[in-house]
Amino acid sequence: MTTADAPAERQLVYTLAITEGVRQALQEDPLAFMAGEDIGEAGSVFGIYRGLYDEFGPDRVLDTPISESGIIGLAVGAGATGLKPIVDIMFMDFIGECMDEIVNQLAKMRYMFGGKATLPVTVLTMSGAGLNLAAQHSQSLEAWLCHTPGLKVVMPATAYDVKGAIITAAREPNPVFVVMCKGLMALPGDVPEEPYTLPIGKAKVVREGEGLTIVAHGRMIHEATKAADLLEADGVSVEVIDPLWLQPLDTETIINSVSKTHNALVVHEAVRFGGIGAEIAAQIAELSFDYLDAPVARVAAPFSPVPFSPVLEQSYVPNAERIATEAKRILGLG
Amino acid sequence: MANTSQAMEPSEEVLKDLHFRMVRIRHFEEEAGKLMEQGKSPGALHLYIGEEAVASGVMVHLSDNDQITSTHRGHGHLVAKGGEFKRMYAELFGRETGYNKGRGGSMHISNVDAGMLGANGIVAAGPPIAVGAAFSNKYLARIEGRDQMNVAVPFFGDGATNEGAFHEAANMAAVWKLPVVFVCENNGFGEFTRQEDHQAISDIADRAAGYGMPGVICDGMDAVAVWEAAGEAIERARNGEGPTLVECKTYRFVDHVGLSGIGLHYRTDEELEAWRARDPIEQHEKRLIELGVMTQDEVQAVHDAVMEDIAESIEFAENSPLPDPADLLNDVYTPTAAS
Numbered sequence A: 001m002t003t004a005d006a007p008a009e010r011q012l013v014y015t016l017a018i019t020e021g022v023r024q025a026l027q028e029d030p031l032a033f034m035a036g037e038d039i040g041e042a043g044s045v046f047g048i049y050r051g052l053y054d055e056f057g058p059d060r061v062l063d064t065p066i067s068e069s070g071i072i073g074l075a076v077g078a079g080a081t082g083l084k085p086i087v088d089i090m091f092m093d094f095i096g097e098c099m100d101e102i103v104n105q106l107a108k109m110r111y112m113f114g115g116k117a118t119l120p121v122t123v124l125t126m127s128g129a130g131l132n133l134a135a136q137h138s139q140s141l142e143a144w145l146c147h148t149p150g151l152k153v154v155m156p157a158t159a160y161d162v163k164g165a166i167i168t169a170a171r172e173p174n175p176v177f178v179v180m181c182k183g184l185m186a187l188p189g190d191v192p193e194e195p196y197t198l199p200i201g202k203a204k205v206v207r208e209g210e211g212l213t214i215v216a217h218g219r220m221i222h223e224a225t226k227a228a229d230l231l232e233a234d235g236v237s238v239e240v241i242d243p244l245w246l247q248p249l250d251t252e253t254i255i256n257s258v259s260k261t262h263n264a265l266v267v268h269e270a271v272r273f274g275g276i277g278a279e280i281a282a283q284i285a286e287l288s289f290d291y292l293d294a295p296v297a298r299v300a301a302p303f304s305p306v307p308f309s310p311v312l313e314q315s316y317v318p319n320a321e322r323i324a325t326e327a328k329r330i331l332g333l334g
Numbered sequence B: 001m002a003n004t005s006q007a008m009e010p011s012e013e014v015l016k017d018l019h020f021r022m023v024r025i026r027h028f029e030e031e032a033g034k035l036m037e038q039g040k041s042p043g044a045l046h047l048y049i050g051e052e053a054v055a056s057g058v059m060v061h062l063s064d065n066d067q068i069t070s071t072h073r074g075h076g077h078l079v080a081k082g083g084e085f086k087r088m089y090a091e092l093f094g095r096e097t098g099y100n101k102g103r104g105g106s107m108h109i110s111n112v113d114a115g116m117l118g119a120n121g122i123v124a125a126g127p128p129i130a131v132g133a134a135f136s137n138k139y140l141a142r143i144e145g146r147d148q149m150n151v152a153v154p155f156f157g158d159g160a161t162n163e164g165a166f167h168e169a170a171n172m173a174a175v176w177k178l179p180v181v182f183v184c185e186n187n188g189f190g191e192f193t194r195q196e197d198h199q200a201i202s203d204i205a206d207r208a209a210g211y212g213m214p215g216v217i218c219d220g221m222d223a224v225a226v227w228e229a230a231g232e233a234i235e236r237a238r239n240g241e242g243p244t245l246v247e248c249k250t251y252r253f254v255d256h257v258g259l260s261g262i263g264l265h266y267r268t269d270e271e272l273e274a275w276r277a278r279d280p281i282e283q284h285e286k287r288l289i290e291l292g293v294m295t296q297d298e299v300q301a302v303h304d305a306v307m308e309d310i311a312e313s314i315e316f317a318e319n320s321p322l323p324d325p326a327d328l329l330n331d332v333y334t335p336t337a338a339s
């Protein structure tokens, strides 16, 4: 589903929407360049940057050595000195390699320097489980980033949003992580041909309803929508909200919804303990306690690494059935 | 460069052993690749086909008390370290009978009991872990009063030498004279990026000087050459003379992932054919027959026996139980001893 101002005329799959977002970001700003591992001629292992090397050449689309710390450092240094870096960390799991550059340099430089530095850096990375890639290629680590003042984090779950998120991030004078979902790569959606942006920190009401608010992000937005269908069949009207931006978070849209529905369920693919859902649930409890008919509930991954075996991975990742079951429990329908 | 002590000559037993290990790796990998492409082996498999001489040449020198760390391309290392096919295929299939009880799969396949500290999904994660194992080896040798130390061998690619983790590990091993042999499998590519596009040197062994350790280059398509170079380095490490960087020039015959990969044209057919003409197994078999160590029939019998083992093992794996989702949270932590 796209916002009203997006003319529904052309469909692109998620991966091609990524390519188009980066292409237009590079086209509109000669100071923008892209760097990452195997993003040049190979167009990334996910094929998401195919054609960009041919179009913009090796000075603007750079294959880097396997050096994640170096890649983020490159973005910090180049960003602080006038360029507009767009860098790729192939799998989100690999941010472990460059957490110092992210947390202690990229996020803090402006503040530490008394506002004298600007870090217009975009980091693109692919998250999520479901492809049997095991514990080091399947994680959803967005909470690590959201906990760090100085960073903005967007997690687009549609073709429309991923293109918009990339262009928004590229035009933004602050570091923005665009956390993409590898489970959505083949998902088609309406994508306008011209460049467009998303309002930073604005959630999307994906579906309106009266009896329950489900807040979900990333791939889980689609499971939440399916769960809403299941619940609708049982006579429950569900409002589904995609925060889209996890940092800054659109508290207002969430609170307004809960004040209307009186019930809240927060869903994500990352582990439950200390996940973004904990922050969202806390904000709901703080700000709309008087409206709640039941405690805020959460559906998320259990507290273990992502298991390899498909049978375990399926039971690990939340899905529509589990969301619907938990919704019924808090509504007293289970 | 390492000072050459007396040149080592492989015995007939060693020559046969090198052959056996390489043949086991080759067939294991070819079948694994097919299973992946048939959708029977889930996830991504990075195959070792073409690089068999490296793992085999090194592993002949190691016992179960010596450790290795591996890479995303890790099946070959485990096979060469004595991995059982049954438990390996079971792991690739995500079964409870697998080496990692189906929790790890191809990219984390391990056998800690035999000193195989895991394939690894993180490029260059192995060398620092091997340094830790080597520290442990030196420490234990000291408190147990042994002169000879167990040795830790990290395997890693050319691409991995561009990660900070590699440099930190090499420096620590050198300054503390730890029993480590750094084995670089230089196959000329990190994924689809040529070595000349990811580093400004062509001999990774050159880096050894920067850490204050010997650097040696050997033909990674020749099991005996690897055996020789690794043997000398392992000997030094065991005797407390410190680490060595052994660079093995090799090539992967199949794509980065799977057999046919994602169809990118990043290397020419001529280049591939030139390396295939130096197939480590064919070269070694030629040598075995020329030296009269084995007959053609005996060579064939090795292949047949390995294929038979594979067929049985795949059947075992396919009929093995899946993990129980109720056990999902097992092994996140070691149980704390009751106080």
Ligand SMILES: Cc1ncc(C[n+]2csc(CCOP(=O)(O)OP(=O)(O)O)c2C)c(N)n1
Binding pocket: A037, A066, A068, A090, A094, A097, B071, B072, B073, B121, B122, B123, B156, B157, B158, B159, B160, B161, B185, B187, B189, B190, B191, B256
């Ligand atoms: C920290 C990290 N960065 C990137 C990757 C993605 N990746 C997997 S294999 C690979 C190439 C490794 O090249 P090399 O070390 O030469 O090993 P080879 O695949 O050639 O055996 C890359 C970039 C990863 N797994 N981990």
Ligand SMILES: [Mg+2]
Binding pocket: B157, B158, B159, B185, B186, B187, B188, B189, B190, B191
């Ligand atoms: Mg390589």
